[in-house]
Amino acid sequence: MDATIVIVLAVGLVGGAAAGYVLHRIIEAKRLAEAKDLAQRILEEARKEAQVTKEDVLVQGQKELLQEKKEQEREIKERENALKAKEQKLMAKEERLEAKLETATQKEASVIELEKRLARQERELDDREVTLARREEEHEHRLEEVAGLTAEEARQRLMQEIESRTRHEAAKMIRAIEMEAKEVGDKKAKEVIALAINRYAGDFVAEQTVTAVTLPSEEMKGRIIGREGRNIRALEAATGVDLIIDDTPETVILSAYSPLRREIAKQSLERLITDGRIHPARIEDIVAKVEKEMEVKLRQIGEQATFDVGVHGIHPDLVRLLGQLQYRTSYSQNVLQHSIEVAFLCGVMAAELGLDEKRAKRAGLLHDIGKAVDHEIEGPHAVIGADLAKKYSEHRDIVNAIAAHHEDQAPETIMAILVQAADALSGARPGARKELLQNYVKRLEDLENIAKDFEGVSKAYAIQAGREIRVMVEPDRVSDDRTYMLCKDIAKQIEDNLTYPGQIKVTVIREKRASEYAK
Incomplete structure (x- = not known):
């Protein structure tokens, strides 16, 4: 009984499984058919959309081709117009060239004819020259026979007489011309120069050739000299200045070619005296510090000079050299004060003559800039100054004015003449310079x-x-x-x-x- 039930159940299970398998295959077949239908529909729709897209692309391509064709036609038309214009120009040019060629041909024919005529005249002149030479020889022989002089003696007498008369006439002519020029030139020059002098009043302070430093006591001389002279040697080596210690009470003399070195040595010595510590190491420190301070001071002096004159935009190195002129003298005249005075005089005269006042002032201020370094560089200070101005991109008129103010170069502008005149005025006025x-x-x-x-x-x-x-x-x-x-x-x-x-x-x-x- 149990076996029968088991068998029945097994058969039922096998039948259910078979039925389920058949049902599953039927469902899969149906799904597959539906999927194929769906795929077919999708494919058909894709083909339709592709056909539409293709038509749109073709239409767009045709439009673009049409537009490009129009652009090309327009460009070709423009090129044709340009070529036609060039062709017309070339034709006109060709016509002008043909006309010029025809004119040149006519001129060439005229020149050939003129050359022939000149050749004939030249031959005639040669014949006349030979005839005149022969007649001149005959006349010379006759004159020698009549005067009793040779041709050379007569020529010398004639030349002497002509030279004497010419000198006499030249002196009269020169005198008349210069008198006439002076009547106008002297009056105008005096007016301009007098106005310039009246409008500028410059101070002048004479500088000495040596510098004296006052000591608090005689005992300080020994401290300055130092043991076996080491302090004085260190000071002289650091400053480049000779120290003269003699019997003059409570005074030390500083002697050097450069006033700038004397000033540095003076300030250094005064600080050492005030400090009281005088030894080689301290001397070197003080001198180095004074030199740095002096560099700053030189720039300040140069900047103040440019500010006083009203000149701007000068290169910083030239400004420093201007400040260095404060410690340079010429015939006991301070060169920086002289330069400022020349700048003002140039400016006033330029304004009266209708010239560039600022440029004239600039040239006057820089005219002696070469004196700041002429003890270091060989050559006249005017040429050195012109080279410096050219190096620092000053205008060529200013360079020429600097170079020409002592006739080292020929003046090329009126400004150069103004600088010469102002320089002479500043140096020649009463009290400007001292002379032994x-x-x-x-x-x-x-x-x-x-x-x-x-x-x-x-x-x-x-x-x-x-x-x-x-x-x-x-x-x-x-x-x-x-x-x-x-x-x-x-x-x-x-x-x-x-x-x-x-x-x-x-x-x-x-x-x-x-x-x-x-x-």
Whole structure:
């Protein structure tokens, strides 16, 4: 019974499994058919969409091709128009060239004809020249027979007479021209210079050639010298200045070529005296510190000078060199004060003449910049200063004005002439410069001797502190016209042989006196 039940149950299970398997295959077959239908529909829809997209792409492509075709046609048309314009220009140019060629051909024919005519005239002139030479020889022989002189002797006499007459006429002409020019030029120049001097009033302080340092006591001299002279040697080595310690009470003299070094040495020595600690190491420290402070001070002095003059934009290195001019003198005249004075004078004169006032001031301020380094570089200070100005990109007119203010180069602009005039005014005004008595007397003697060496001069007197020389001539030996030429010759001789500030006026006086007594 139990086995039967088991068998029945087994058969039932097998049948259920088979039925389930069949049912599962039927369901799968149905799903597969539905999936195929769905895939077929999707494929059909995709084909339809692809067909639509293809048509759209074709339409868009056709539109783009049409647009590109239009653009190409427009570009081709523009190129054709440009080519037509160029062709027209070339045709016009060709026509002009043909016209010029025709004109040149005509001119060439005219030139050929002219050359032929000139050749004929040249042959005729050669024939005439031969004839004239032959006649001239005949005339020379006749003149030699009549005058009893050879042709060379007659030529020399004729040349002497012509030279004498020419000199006489030239002297008259020069005198007339210069008198006429002076009537106008002197008046205008005096007005401009007088106005410039009146509008500028500069202070001047004379600098000494050596510097004296006052000591608190005589005992300080020994401390400055140091053991076996080590302190004084250290100070001289650090500053480049000679210390002169003599019997002068409570005073030490500093001597050096450079005023700037003397100033550094003076400040260093004064600080050492105040500090009281004087030994080589301390000396080097103090000198180094003073030198740094002096660099700052030099720039401040240069900047103040540019501010006072009203000139801006100068290179910092040139500003420092301007400050260094504060410690440089020329004929006892402070070079920085002289430069500022020249700048103001240039500015005033430039304003009166309608020139660039600022540029004139700039040229005047920088005209002696070479003196700041002329003890370090070989050459005239004007040329050195021009090189410095050119190095630091100053205008070429300013470079020329600096180089030409002592005639080391030819002046190229009116500004260069203004700088020369202002420099002479600043150096020649009363009290600007000092001169040793021996040199002053020697210069006056040389001035008078130069004038006395000329033929026909009877007396010569230097007056106005050497600013003018008056020359008396013998009226029987020197004519009026010769007096004028003699004045120019003396001035030229003075320029070539003497060194002097400013200018010297030469006056030649010819006087004829007649005396008689009534009895």
